[in-house]
Amino acid sequence: MSRGHSVPQEFPRIEPMSDQGLALAQQKMIAAGVASQAIDVFSHYYRQLEQGVTGVIAEDSIEPLTDPDLLDSVAISDEDAAAALAKTVIIKLNGGLGTSMGMDKAKSLLPVRGGKSFLDIIVEQVVSARQTYGAKLPLIFMNSFRTQDDTLAALSRYPDLEVDGLGLDFLQNSEPKLRADDLTPVEWPADPTLEWCPPGHGDLYTALLASGVLERLVAAGYRYASVSNSDNLGAAPNARIAGWFAASGAPYAAEICRRTAADRKGGHLAIRKADQQLILRDTAQTSAEEMHYFTDEFRHPYFHTNNLWFDLELLAKTLAERNGVLGLPLIKNAKTVDPADSSSTPVIQIESAMGAAIEVFEGATAIGVGRERFLPVKTTNDLLLLQSDVYEVGADGLLSRVADPAPLVDLDSKYYKTIGKFAERFPAGAPSLKQATSLTVRGDWVFEDAVVVTGAVTLADPGERATVGSGTVLS
Numbered sequence: 001m002s003r004g005h006s007v008p009q010e011f012p013r014i015e016p017m018s019d020q021g022l023a024l025a026q027q028k029m030i031a032a033g034v035a036s037q038a039i040d041v042f043s044h045y046y047r048q049l050e051q052g053v054t055g056v057i058a059e060d061s062i063e064p065l066t067d068p069d070l071l072d073s074v075a076i077s078d079e080d081a082a083a084a085l086a087k088t089v090i091i092k093l094n095g096g097l098g099t100s101m102g103m104d105k106a107k108s109l110l111p112v113r114g115g116k117s118f119l120d121i122i123v124e125q126v127v128s129a130r131q132t133y134g135a136k137l138p139l140i141f142m143n144s145f146r147t148q149d150d151t152l153a154a155l156s157r158y159p160d161l162e163v164d165g166l167g168l169d170f171l172q173n174s175e176p177k178l179r180a181d182d183l184t185p186v187e188w189p190a191d192p193t194l195e196w197c198p199p200g201h202g203d204l205y206t207a208l209l210a211s212g213v214l215e216r217l218v219a220a221g222y223r224y225a226s227v228s229n230s231d232n233l234g235a236a237p238n239a240r241i242a243g244w245f246a247a248s249g250a251p252y253a254a255e256i257c258r259r260t261a262a263d264r265k266g267g268h269l270a271i272r273k274a275d276q277q278l279i280l281r282d283t284a285q286t287s288a289e290e291m292h293y294f295t296d297e298f299r300h301p302y303f304h305t306n307n308l309w310f311d312l313e314l315l316a317k318t319l320a321e322r323n324g325v326l327g328l329p330l331i332k333n334a335k336t337v338d339p340a341d342s343s344s345t346p347v348i349q350i351e352s353a354m355g356a357a358i359e360v361f362e363g364a365t366a367i368g369v370g371r372e373r374f375l376p377v378k379t380t381n382d383l384l385l386l387q388s389d390v391y392e393v394g395a396d397g398l399l400s401r402v403a404d405p406a407p408l409v410d411l412d413s414k415y416y417k418t419i420g421k422f423a424e425r426f427p428a429g430a431p432s433l434k435q436a437t438s439l440t441v442r443g444d445w446v447f448e449d450a451v452v453v454t455g456a457v458t459l460a461d462p463g464e465r466a467t468v469g470s471g472t473v474l475s
Contacts, residue, residue: 021184022046025176028185032196035210037324038173042199044325045350049183055330057281059293062270064300065278068256070368074244081243086135087223088242089312090126092230093201093354094151095144095172101380102418106147108230109154110377110419112386113393118377119154121233123161124397129237132396137237138162138222140213141169141230142204164220170211172203177337180346188337188345195337201306202328202352209319218312225315227354228307233386233399234375235307242309244367251314251361254280255307255369259297262408266303267355268294269366278366279359280304284331284351302366304355305374314361326360328352375399380422381409388430407436407453412461415444431474439474448472 022043029039098107108118116124126139139161143151148171155161155168162168174196176185188194199206204227208214217225224245228235235255245253256269267282286294293299319326331351338344358364375391377383385391390403416422428449433439436453443461448470457474468474 021178021182025178025185028176029174032174034173034175035206037210038175038199038203038206040323041203041206041325042175042350044327045330045352046178046183048330049178049332049348049350053330053332055285055332056287057270057279057285057329058287059290061274062272062279062281065256065269065271065302065366068269068302068366068368069244071241071244071370074240074367076240076243076247078239080247081239082133082135084224084242084246085129085133085137085237085239087221087246088135088237089138089140089166089217089222089225090237091204091225091227092122092139092141093204093227093306094141094147094169094230095198095201096229096231097144097146098419100378100417101383101422102420105150106143106230107377108147109150110383112233112377112383113391117154118230118233119151121393121397122230123155123158124395125233125236127158127161128396128398129239133239136163138164138166138217139168140166142172142207143169144172144198145174166213166216166220170207170213172198172201172207173210175199175350177335177347177349180334180348183348186337186345186347191338197335197349200331200333200351201354202326202331202356204354205315205319205326205328205357206324208315209324214312214316214319218316223312225310225312226307227309228305229376231378232305232307232374232376233397234371234373235305236398238373241367241369245309248365250311250363250365252310252358252364253308254278254355254358254364254366255305255309255373256302256366257305257369257371257374259301259303261297263303264295264297267353268300268303269358270300272359277359277362278364279329280353280355282331282353282356284333285329302368305369306355306376307369307373308355308357310357310361318360326357328354328356328360372399372401380416380419381411383422384411384426384430385409385433388433390433403434403436407433408438408440409433410438410440412442412444416441428470431468 096107130137179186272279333349336344337347391399425446431451438456440458444465447468450471452473454475
């Protein structure tokens with residue numbers, strides 16, 4: 001599910017420097033060694049910004065998607081499923097640092113279960129699928145310059161992971177943040193790295209092309225890509241979905257889930273009235289006065305998991321026809337140059353969502369999947385749940401939920417938001433939560449070993465640090 005975008009804001013009138021502003025941005029990208037294809041895509045969006053394009057999708061221009069295909073109803077033979085998986089590559093988006101949780105390295109290196117990281121469990125899932133189906137199943141990560149070294153160092157423990165000389169990663173691109181008042185590249189001498197930002201995960205397609213990975217995959221005979229976030233361990237290799245996608249003949253498909261009240265901020269698919277094309281609408285593409293439509297889980301009953309599939313050959317053909325510019329809808333994201341300083345220079349970040357490619361390909365489709373395919377970790381609330389006995393992890397790396405439904409966890413962000421603070425307060429690991437319906441913690445509590453939570457539990461703020469003793473049953 002697409003997250004992290006702010007609700008659209010009212011921008012001051014922009015007096016762009018037109019060709020000069022774009023030229024300055026292009027020169028900055030060339031000097032930094034940014035790929036020419038990425039510069040072309042950035043230039044495409046820059047011109048849209050000048051023209052006043054906001055990327056906002058009005059509610060009256062779409063119809064809700066209410067009746068998608070459901071994986072539970074799909075009939076695919078084991079042979080067809082295995083044949084499709086044999087032509088599939090697994091791509092994981094791995095550019096995030098987990099900064100919202102106080103991390104300064106790849107979030108995928110965070111320990112999740114038994115000392116194993118997201119990365120370790122992803123490798124287990126892929127290796128197990130290779131053994132089960134006799135498929136080569138390449139695993140490739142899209143890293144950022146901040147995550148590449150740490151990730152490749154961690155993957156060096158798996159010398160047999162790479163296949164067909166395809167490598168284990170490629171780099172996403174970077175682009176300048178633009179001043180909100182005149183669209184020139186912002187300058188921030190206090191920390192020049194803050195002058196740059198990623199172009200959103202819609203950069204996946206440009207980065208695949210610019211890195212040469214797309215060409216190598218097609219040349220090696222791979223036909224399908226299964227893409228997901230590295231912090232979503234639910235998105236394991238799935239032969240049945242691969243078989244369904246191959247049989248559909250569709251160029252592109254999105255995995256979607258039924259929305260609940262907890263999913264109101266996630267992007268959703270809809271049908272554009274003008275041409276009946278499936279599209280993705282994110283929070284940043286919804287006006288403030290129409291957010292009540294966006295967050296209505298009954299009006300728009302399915303959310304986008306950010307697990308997607310596409311035909312590699314058709315992607316290569318389409319990019320070639322469009323000179324490397326796929327033409328995803330613009331997301332105009334309002335920020336400050338220093339995200340931690342709201343008084344710093346207002347900027348615009350040009351972004352796009354990879355899931356928005358669903359509107360680029362005629363005949364694109366969607367498949368309704370179970371909640372087990374969507375287990376993202378965006379906060380320490382999510383992490384505690386994943387580390388607890390609510391989930392079991394098999395030798396194949398697949399997660400299964402023991403409790404149904406999973407309990408709701410709400411930890412006091414003052415004391416638990418960052419990984420360091422979180423680990424300090426759960427020194428013995430997560431308490432037992434499989435018998436809980438909710439755990440709400442206010443204030444500074446330290447949990448010792450063998451704590452058991454049953455039912456709905458709220459710990460009130462004790463006013464100072466307090467301890468939940470070893471073996472305590474909270475109910």
